[in-house]
Amino acid sequence: MRIIIIGAGITGLCAAYYLQKAGHEIIILDKSDLKDGCSYGNAGMITPSHIIPLASPGIVAKGIRWMFNSESPFYIKPRMDLDLLTWAWKFYRSANEENVRRSMKLILDYNMMSKGLYQQMAEEESFEFSFKEKGILMLYKTAKAEEEELEVAEQAKQFEMVTKRLTAAEVQAMEPNNRLDIRGGIHYPSDAHLSPDLLMSGLKKVLVERGAIIQHGVEVNNFISEKGKITGLSSNKGIYHADQYILAGGSWTPQLGKGLGVQLSLQGGKGYSFTIKDLKNNLNYPSILTEAKVAVTPMGNNLRFGGTMEIAGLDLSVNSKRVKGIVKSIPNYYPDYDFRQNLPQKVWSGLRPCTPDGLPYIGKAPKYDNVVVAAGHAMMGLSLGPATGKLVQELVDREKASLPMTLFDLSRFS
Ligand SMILES: Cc1cc2nc3c(=O)[nH]c(=O)nc-3n(C[C@H](O)[C@H](O)[C@H](O)COP(=O)(O)OP(=O)(O)OC[C@H]3O[C@@H](n4cnc5c(N)ncnc54)[C@H](O)[C@@H]3O)c2cc1C
Incomplete structure (x- = not known):
């Protein structure tokens, strides 16, 4: 079949x-x-360890506390927007034990499937994307964060995931070239990391070599339908036709869905993220600074810092206060990385597509059998990319799905 894919994330x-x-x-x-x-600019972590969805008990109270601090890791910009208000209500309703309980195993299986596909890709493909299976470190400074992380590790163990509690000295021994100032950490050896820029350029290259056409600067704005099928789409560059769509x-999918009644x-x-280039003594392991919610990932000789979650529409402008929040937190854990006097010049921003319950939408458009939607992977879109791609292929080819799909239903909030 001739298939048009809208979105090259x-x-x-x-x-x-x-x-x-x-x-x-x-x-x-x-x-x-x-x-x-x-x-492209994300933290590059492949995270089977992250089995708890964002919509979980305690997040709403934490979020409200954080909202009054301009440098905090989470913020919802108040605005009179019906989509935001209904999303916030659905998020609030989803942030409960029941959502966590029914999602955890699925999120784990989804992640493990995806990691397996990354392993296969790294083995089979000629392009290099710095895929490293060293796990990630959850680092903490306070007794409270330690307690929270131990609780999460305990839940992970119930799914037979290997976790290792480490003292500050043990973490320091894993990072002999960089000073650490922490209380301790948890190592999740199941996790991995990669360079998203290399992965994206490698994928585009092999797709084109094998005959795909990739066109940039083409904004799709509507669809043409006939007898329960989409027969074409219109864009700023004209009309395109295919058998499947x-x-x-990503975060713009709701606008596309409206044209299909979804x-x-x-x-x-x-x-936000920023990348420090050409370090002589780079970190060995990626880590999450748990109190600050900052991700730190070595990518070859470069080191990327990423963080904050700001629900502010589709605006990509950089809020310097939030970037300062990231910058200020780093030397509390890694005293050698202090950028407060010398703020990073180039700050990247990106929009995580967030659903109210932390699970993506994957499925066929109810009215049109030849349209598949795949969006809403929030903080795990990179981790879940290959498994999502495989699930989409299975839907298109009417094959048995590798995962149970009910919780990904497009109409679960309608
Ligand atoms: C700071 C930060 C750190 C992160 N770290 C990690 C991490 O460590 N691990 C992880 O797994 N995930 C991470 N993520 C999340 C991850 O980056 C996202 O979940 C993922 O990139 C989403 O991919 P996507 O392809 O669904 O969307 P996108 O990458 O947003 O791609 C969607 C594409 O669709 C195009 N598009 C939209 N509308 C139209 C239209 N009408 N016509 C034509 N084109 C259109 C857009 O231009 C865009 O290129 C992080 C995110 C951020 C912001």
Whole structure:
């Protein structure tokens, strides 16, 4: 089949990768210049350890406390917007034990499937994307954060995940070239990390080499339908036709869905990152600074710091107060990395596509059998990219799905 994929982020490229392997002809359309969207500047962590969805007990109270601090890791910009208000209400309703209980095993299986596909990709493909299976470290400074992290580790152990509690000295021994100022940490050896920029350029290269067409600067704005099928789409560059259509538009997917009668509750969660280049003594392990909610990832000789979650619409502008919040927190854990006097010049921002319950939307558009939607992977879109791509291919080819799909239903909030 001739398949048009809207969106060349990790979700769109992975869908293209598996659909192309299954023998389909691929056209990918993207409105951006394909250089630095959300799938490029992220923290590069592959996180089977992260089995608890964002919508979980305690998050609402924490979020409200954080909202009064301009440098905190989480913020919702108040605005009179019906989509935001309904999303916030659904998020509030989802942040409970029941949501966590029913999602955890699925999130773990989804992550493990995806990591397995990354291993296969690293083995089979000629392009290098710095895929390293060293696990990640959850680092903490306070007794309270330690207690919270031990509780999370305990839950992970119930799913037979290996976790290792480490003293400050043990973490320091893993990072002999960089000073640490922490109380301790937890090592999740199941996790991995990679360089998103290398992954994205490698994927685009092999897709094109194998015959895919990737067009940038093409903004899709509507669909043409006939007898329960989509027959074409309109864009700023004209009309395109295909047999199948995949909507992988990240935080912009609700706008695309409207043209198909699909209502998706989804908000962009803005985050920032900056990358320090050419370090002589880089860190060995990626880590999450748990109190600050900052991710730190070595990528070759470079070191990337990322964090904050700001629900502020589709605005990508950089809020310097939030960036300062990230910068200030780093030397509390890594005293050698103090950028307060010399703020990073180049700060990247990206929008995580966040659903109210922390699970993505993956499925066929109810009214149109030849449209598949795949969006809403929030903080784990990179981790879940290959598994999502495979699930999309299975839907298109009407194969048995590798995972139970009910919780990904597009209409679960309608
Ligand atoms: C600071 C930060 C750190 C992160 N760290 C991690 C991490 O360590 N691990 C992890 O797993 N995830 C991480 N994430 C999340 C991850 O980056 C996202 O979940 C993922 O990139 C989403 O991918 P996507 O392909 O669904 O969306 P996107 O990457 O946003 O791609 C969607 C594409 O669709 C295009 N598009 C939209 N509408 C249209 C239209 N109408 N016409 C044409 N094109 C359109 C857009 O231009 C865009 O290129 C992080 C995110 C942030 C912000």
